[in-house]
Amino acid sequence: MGKFLLLAFRNVFRNRRRTIMTLIMVGGGVAGLLLVGGFFARMFWGLRESTINDGLGHIQIFTAEHFNREEKHVLDTGIDNWRQVAATIQAGRHVRGIAPRIEFNGMLSNGVKSGVFMGSAVDPVAENSLGFTPRLESGRDLDSKSGGEIEALIGAGVARSMNVKPGDGLTLLAVTSDGALNGIDVQVVGVVNTGFKEMDDRYLRITLPSAQRLLQSDRVTNLVVGLDRTENTDMVAAELTPSLRGQPQQLVLKKWIDLAAYYKQVRSLFSTIFVFLGVIVFFMVLMSSVNTLLMTMFERTREIGTMLAMGTPRAWIMSLFILEAIVLGVLGAIVGVAGGNLIGFLLNHAGIHLPPQSLWPSTFSTSPA
Amino acid sequence: MNEIVSVEAVTRRFPLNHDRTKNLVSALSEASLHVEAGEFLAIAGPSGSGKTTLLNLIGCIDQPTSGRILIEGVDTSTLSPARMSVLRREKIGFVFQTFNLIPVFTAAENVEYPLLIQGIDSRVRRERVAQALEEVGLSARANHRPDLLSGGERQRVAVARAIVHRPALVLADEPTANLDTHNATQLIDLMHGLNRRLGLTFIFSTHDARLLEHTERIVRLCDGEIQSDTQVQSNTLNEGGIRGQVLASSLS
Numbered sequence: 001m002g003k004f005l006l007l008a009f010r011n012v013f014r015n016r017r018r019t020i021m022t023l024i025m026v027g028g029g030v031a032g033l034l035l036v037g038g039f040f041a042r043m044f045w046g047l048r049e050s051t052i053n054d055g056l057g058h059i060q061i062f063t064a065e066h067f068n069r070e071e072k073h074v075l076d077t078g079i080d081n082w083r084q085v086a087a088t089i090q091a092g093r094h095v096r097g098i099a100p101r102i103e104f105n106g107m108l109s110n111g112v113k114s115g116v117f118m119g120s121a122v123d124p125v126a127e128n129s130l131g132f133t134p135r136l137e138s139g140r141d142l143d144s145k146s147g148g149e150i151e152a153l154i155g156a157g158v159a160r161s162m163n164v165k166p167g168d169g170l171t172l173l174a175v176t177s178d179g180a181l182n183g184i185d186v187q188v189v190g191v192v193n194t195g196f197k198e199m200d201d202r203y204l205r206i207t208l209p210s211a212q213r214l215l216q217s218d219r220v221t222n223l224v225v226g227l228d229r230t231e232n233t234d235m236v237a238a239e240l241t242p243s244l245r246g247q248p249q250q251l252v253l254k255k256w257i258d259l260a261a262y263y264k265q266v267r268s269l270f271s272t273i274f275v276f277l278g279v280i281v282f283f284m285v286l287m288s289s290v291n292t293l294l295m296t297m298f299e300r301t302r303e304i305g306t307m308l309a310m311g312t313p314r315a316w317i318m319s320l321f322i323l324e325a326i327v328l329g330v331l332g333a334i335v336g337v338a339g340g341n342l343i344g345f346l347l348n349h350a351g352i353h354l355p356p357q358s359l360w361p362s363t364f365s366t367s368p369a
Numbered sequence: 370m371n372e373i374v375s376v377e378a379v380t381r382r383f384p385l386n387h388d389r390t391k392n393l394v395s396a397l398s399e400a401s402l403h404v405e406a407g408e409f410l411a412i413a414g415p416s417g418s419g420k421t422t423l424l425n426l427i428g429c430i431d432q433p434t435s436g437r438i439l440i441e442g443v444d445t446s447t448l449s450p451a452r453m454s455v456l457r458r459e460k461i462g463f464v465f466q467t468f469n470l471i472p473v474f475t476a477a478e479n480v481e482y483p484l485l486i487q488g489i490d491s492r493v494r495r496e497r498v499a500q501a502l503e504e505v506g507l508s509a510r511a512n513h514r515p516d517l518l519s520g521g522e523r524q525r526v527a528v529a530r531a532i533v534h535r536p537a538l539v540l541a542d543e544p545t546a547n548l549d550t551h552n553a554t555q556l557i558d559l560m561h562g563l564n565r566r567l568g569l570t571f572i573f574s575t576h577d578a579r580l581l582e583h584t585e586r587i588v589r590l591c592d593g594e595i596q597s598d599t600q601v602q603s604n605t606l607n608e609g610g611i612r613g614q615v616l617a618s619s620l621s
Contacts, residue, residue, distance in 0.1 A: 003478070003485055010473035306469040309430050311458025312486050313451070 030336020121211030139190030155203025462531030521552025
């Protein structure tokens with residue numbers, strides 16, 4: 001077997017120029033797949049971090065009822081003792097911060113015209129500490145310490161529709177937790193462009209105390225938990241789950257991947273593209289290798305005939321060619337892995353990021369693993 | 370003496386076109402030949418006379434259209450391709466006109482090849498290879514690849530490869546056709562010496578007068594038929610003797 005392996009190895013290098021061309025072809029395919037794989041991995045990583053840092057967080061806590069039924073009244077499926085729950089979670093390992101939120105909706109009016117909004121109420125300090133910053137088109141973010149007017153951020157579509165700009169006033173109307181209609185006046189401090197028109201046409205954000213005053217409730221819809229690293233999500237989720245069982249309300253924990261529908265769709269799409277590319281490259285490399293092997297077979301008919309004449313079993317001859325194909329494939333893979341890593345190293349050191357970092361608008365709060 | 374080869378009324382026809390039943394040309398007709406162990410036998414004849422066909426049939430590389438061939442009493446027509454392969458591997462050594470060495474193997478590795486495919490232990494292989502290379506006078510060139518050897522040296526390596534596994538029969542198809550006079554003479558002496566010293570049976574095809582000078586038996590083929598089968602005595606080794614006549618007729 002050793003001699004046959006030696007024979008296969010020497011045969012591979014019998015025509016060096018052709019072998020080098022084949023190795024470049026095989027290696028190029030492997031290197032290409034490595035680079036595309038790296039490109040996609042980096043893109044997935046960027047999209048993941050962007051999704052998390054856009055406000056999704058690593059983990060969200062809800063009441064079980066939130067998923068079991070529709071709200072009869074505003075916040076009747078919300079978390080009651082959220083401060084205690086937050087304190088429990090905050091004590092856990094790898095937890096960077098917790099941001100309570102209220103999701104609500106209602107009507108807004110500029111006195112002349114009215115429309116509907118989908119509002120969220122946040123604690124600006126908690127949001128900022130987790131790196132969740134709104135994409136402001138104009139104006140500024142909410143200020144939790146502001147003692148005067150109730151501040152609001154609105155979407156670019158709302159601003160256009162209501163014909164308001166930072167500094168102008170709006171009136172919000174919403175149904176309270178006990179079914180009454182309540183209203184507050186707010187001052188627009190900033191206009192947000194989320195990148196999604198449908199969202200910008202309904203977007204409104206106010207501070208948590210303002211919303212609780214409007215909705216006449218101390219509850220929150222959910223708690224958003226930010227971790228030090230995305231990779232710790234599963235571990236922290238496993239650790240938090242038992243501690244949530246001791247709460248008066250039945251709480252459930254959702255990991256970011258459970259809530260990131262867009263991320264999952266994009267990942268699925270690009271994974272399919274990658275497999276498709278892989279199959280194409282595989283067949284190109286395969287055909288190239290088969291061509292080389294067939295050429296070597298046809299060139300060596302006399303040699304094969306001699307070996308058969310001397311009594312070499314046909315299976316040995318087949319094994320020899322398979323062995324040559326394996327040697328060529330392994331060498332090609334080594335060339336490809338080395339070449340792919342070298343190109344990747346050079347690209348990274350040249351400061352060329354694929355995909356460009358500017359593609360991901362939010363600030364990354366974590367670094368890739 | 371033991372009969373090594375028995376060719377009994379063997380005919381071989383080849384189709385001239387894709388329809389394998391029509392337009393058959395006869396390369397060998399009703400040929401019969403018996404070879405004893407230790408013979409040094411030449412098959413002489415002009416090009417196209419059927420020399421290579423007969424050697425291929427004796428070497429179990431080809432199968433006759435009719436008739437049968439026995440190697441050491443075994444009827445080769447009854448053997449499966451796998452058994453034929455085993456028979457070639459163990460009983461027959463081949464020397465080809467164009468040497469047919471494996472170019473990426475050294476001389477020693479080429480000689481080792483028949484032992485390798487027989488699954489012989491590496492220590493025994495080394496000993497036998499060294500011995501075979503010594504027999505052909507190429508011990509010093511053992512680690513040279515064929516492209517670094519002269520034509521004569523390559524053919525001697527081929528002879529060493531043919532005898533290394535001590536076959537019952539060595540078949541050589543025009544072994545001197547690609548050699549100059551000096552190398553051809555050396556090769557003939559070498560083969561004849563091996564025949565005498567080791568008692569190996571040699572059957573070779575040739576129309577080389579130099580090779581016929583050393584043979585004890587000459588089978589003359591013409592148009593696929595055996596024209597003559599002549600035992601040559603040593604006292605007839607002269608230009609006007611039987612060799613000269615056979616040679617003259619074989620080249621005509």
